[in-house]
Amino acid sequence: MQDLSLLSSSIVYENPWLRVREDRFVRPGGAEGLYGVVEKDDFAVIAAVADGRVQLVEQFRYPVQGRYWELPQGVAKSANGDLLETARIELREETGFVAEDIVDAGPLFLAYGMTTQAYRVFVATGLTQVGTALEAEEEGLISRSFSIAEVERMIIAGEIRDSVTVAAFGLLRLKGLI
Structure with a gap:
């Protein structure tokens, strides 16, 4: 230290x-x-973008006892911890899409005042629908696309309260990736 x-x-x-x-x-x-x-292990956050729309997922989050919209995200499941591969896996599992191209927009820390956990933000484009493959923990997960303007409105209105989604969305907007 x-x-x-x-x-x-x-x-x-x-x-x-x-x-x-x-x-x-x-x-x-x-x-x-x-x-x-x-x-905690690092994770990937994915903004799947097509035709000016972003794919969000809504799921029950036990610690806060509620359902909220957020960008798809997940912890590396492979032994090598490849977050690009994790992004591909989570995108497919949670939204049912596979991407022709995934760009790494950069790393962020979750809350470095209390945890070592970090995440990488990815943008997925060239989407093809192939069907979801939800895990048991994702039971009841809903996936839907929203216009970028609607996501911004939801963040401002406090409907999207996931700090990871807000930070990732902000990073992507500032970098001109969405």
Whole structure:
């Protein structure tokens, strides 16, 4: 750790999807500190775009006990953690589309004040419908396309509340990719 002297680090909780690490350290001024860090695998976020429309998915999110619209996203399922391949897999599973072209728009951190998890934002074009392949955790997932203007309206109105979707959409708009 930069500017900190690590005293100890231990895993205080672990399941197949995440680990919580507790680090004790000494600050440069000598004061001791404690930090809890959530370790999770990185993931891909995909904006599937065709004819000025973006594909969103709506699904139940257990922690907030609600259904919300968001860009398709998912954790790398392959052993090598290739997020481009993950983007292709998630796009197919959640929306039923395969893409002729997928562009990597760049990386973002989820919430670097509490987790190591990062994600890469992708834009998928040249879409062909082949049918969804939902996993058990995605039961009830709905996929639908929205105009870019409608997505912007939904973000402004607070209908899209997923910070990953808002950040990815903003990045893509700023880069002129959508």
